[in-house]
Amino acid sequence: GENVEQHPSTLSVQEGDSAVIKCTYSDSASNYFPWYKQELGKRPQLIIDIRSNVGEKKDQRIAVTLNKTAKHFSLHITETQPEDSAVYFCAARASSGSARQLTFGSGTQLTVLP
């Protein structure tokens, strides 16, 4: 099955700086890569996603890049703010199986320091 590795596990940045979280996946046929944000004590919520026919997608201060050849994708947050502090999960959708379920990375705890 699909295997997703996520790095780093923790990341601290100064407010206003950029943050980058990286994920690699194993199934070269995976075609959908979402990112979820989980604030402390809350449920995960989708913040951005990208499909395999696109190399980059932006939404205000966040962007995701995908390198299909290298099988990795990254989340970029610019001009970080304290409210960006949360756990971020990447995921990949497997290409096999009837439901094409998502496989998640282990998460990155992002702390934005004031």
Added chain:
Amino acid sequence: NAGVTQTPKFQVLKTGQSMTLQCAQDMNHEYMSWYRQDPGMGLRLIHYSVGAGITDQGEVPNGYNVSRSTTEDFPLRLLSAAPSQTSVYFCASSLRTSAGANVLTFGAGSRLTVL
């Protein structure tokens, strides 16, 4: 719309006890799933369902049962609780497209402690 509703929010069990975590959604989503979240291990899929009457195993199904008698409900049963099942459990649902599970809507989570 309430979205995805999970009950209970907190539960403490003794080893060997059984219980059911309830999950209901009112968005007419075909796909429903249960994940467990443990520190440093992300979200791991326990069981999932692509529609009423259809269920399948995920990555960590041992010790759990599910059923899907209606589109709205997807309960998760712990048959004989073990300390290793101490975790936070999330139910999630989505529309099912031809390409598979799409954007997941998560419930608020259920924190289970097994003593």
